Amino acid sequence: MAIRRFLPSLWGAPTVPAGQESVPPFSALQQEMNRIFDDFFQGTNLSPFPAAGGPAWAFHPSLDVKEGEKEIVIYAELPGMDEKDVELLLEESSLVLKGEKKFEKEDKGEGYHTIERSYGSFHRVIPLPREIDLNKAQARFKNGVLTVTLPKLEQAKEKGKKIPIQSA
Amino acid sequence: MKEPNLQKQTASNPAEMERTRNRKVYVPRVDIYETKESIVLLADMPGVDEGSVDIMLEKNVLTINGTVEPVGFPEHNLVYAEYDTGDYQRAFTLPEEIDQNKIEATVKNGVLRVVLQKAEKSKARKIAIKAA
Numbered sequence: 001m002a003i004r005r006f007l008p009s010l011w012g013a014p015t016v017p018a019g020q021e022s023v024p025p026f027s028a029l030q031q032e033m034n035r036i037f038d039d040f041f042q043g044t045n046l047s048p049f050p051a052a053g054g055p056a057w058a059f060h061p062s063l064d065v066k067e068g069e070k071e072i073v074i075y076a077e078l079p080g081m082d083e084k085d086v087e088l089l090l091e092e093s094s095l096v097l098k099g100e101k102k103f104e105k106e107d108k109g110e111g112y113h114t115i116e117r118s119y120g121s122f123h124r125v126i127p128l129p130r131e132i133d134l135n136k137a138q139a140r141f142k143n144g145v146l147t148v149t150l151p152k153l154e155q156a157k158e159k160g161k162k163i164p165i166q167s168a
Numbered sequence: 169m170k171e172p173n174l175q176k177q178t179a180s181n182p183a184e185m186e187r188t189r190n191r192k193v194y195v196p197r198v199d200i201y202e203t204k205e206s207i208v209l210l211a212d213m214p215g216v217d218e219g220s221v222d223i224m225l226e227k228n229v230l231t232i233n234g235t236v237e238p239v240g241f242p243e244h245n246l247v248y249a250e251y252d253t254g255d256y257q258r259a260f261t262l263p264e265e266i267d268q269n270k271i272e273a274t275v276k277n278g279v280l281r282v283v284l285q286k287a288e289k290s291k292a293r294k295i296a297i298k299a300a
Contacts, residue, residue, distance in 0.1 A: 062176070062250040062251035063248065063250050063251075064246065064248065064249050064250060064251055064252070065246075065247045065248035065249075066240055066241075066244035066245065066246050066247060067244060067245050067247045068241055068243060068244040068245070069243075072247075073240055073241075073244065075239065075240070077176075077214040077215070077251055077278075078214065078277075078278075079212035079213065079214040079277065079278035079279050080210075080212060080276075080277055080278065080279040081277060082277050104210075110201045110202060110203045110208075111201060111202050112199065112200070112201045112202075113200040113201060113202060113207075114198060114199060114200040115199050116197035116198055116199060117197045117198065117199050117210065117212050118197075143214065143215055143216060143217050143275075143277065143278045144212075144213075144214035144215065144277045144278020144279065145214050145215050145239065145278065147239065147240070
């Protein structure tokens with residue numbers, strides 16, 4: 001019975017039953033544990049850039065984000081699409097990537113043996129840190145990989161100041 | 169745990185072949201469809217171009233091999249990762265009805281398209297019936 005409380009709650013309901021909150025010794029620890037388990041089992045909650053809903057088989061571009069001293073670079077794998085199929089919107093604190101990967105049907109009388117590639121529309125929101133220079137963002141599309149370069153602002157580079165410690 | 173919706177999967181045993189490059193290998197996802205004249209194979213291989221894909225045909229095994237060079241700046245730190253650049257490899261066994269001399273391949277926007285023409289003899293034909 002007790003172990004049940006450690007299992008993830010499927011419906012997002014609190015796992016500690018009412019009336020047990022008054023049990024003092026480990027309840028805070030237990031709640032913390034429950035939260036960790038919930039987050040772990042609901043895997044997608046861990047993703048910092050959650051994808052908008054949609055069925056699991058729908059196309060969902062994979063992203064990599066790399067950071068250098070001067071810029072942040074976002075890479076997205078969009079095979080079979082070109083720059084016309086993708087829309088990039090730069091908002092104040094986020095980058096929105098949306099588009100649709102269309103199912104290419106050519107001539108009649110074809111029968112499919114295997115369909116492993118996924119299709120559909122997608123919409124992803126990538127939160128950006130504040131120090132991005134929005135006017136200097138660049139995007140490039142090559143061989144099915146989209147590269148978005150976001151330069152950092154000048155003042156952001158010299159963040160972090162050393163404080164001298166004086167002896168008393 | 170919910171299965172992450174990954175677009176490419178790492179190869180478990182990269183096509184039974186020893187590799188000389190220390191890189192990740194992915195199995196490209198493919199669609200295969202058949203028309204009256206041909207069998208068409210489409211493979212998602214983001215990052216490859218026509219110069220970096222090799223297609224080999226040995227007996228009736230068609231092997232596709234794609235190499236992807238890392239993009240960007242090596243000094244950058246990876247702060248968030250859903251994929252990684254790596255090579256692609258997958259092998260297919262072809263049916264006998266394929267004309268092995270007529271295989272065409274193109275690469276566009278990271279998608280490899282291989283058109284395998286059916287051999288003349290295996291195409292559907294109407295058989296004339298002679299009067300006895």
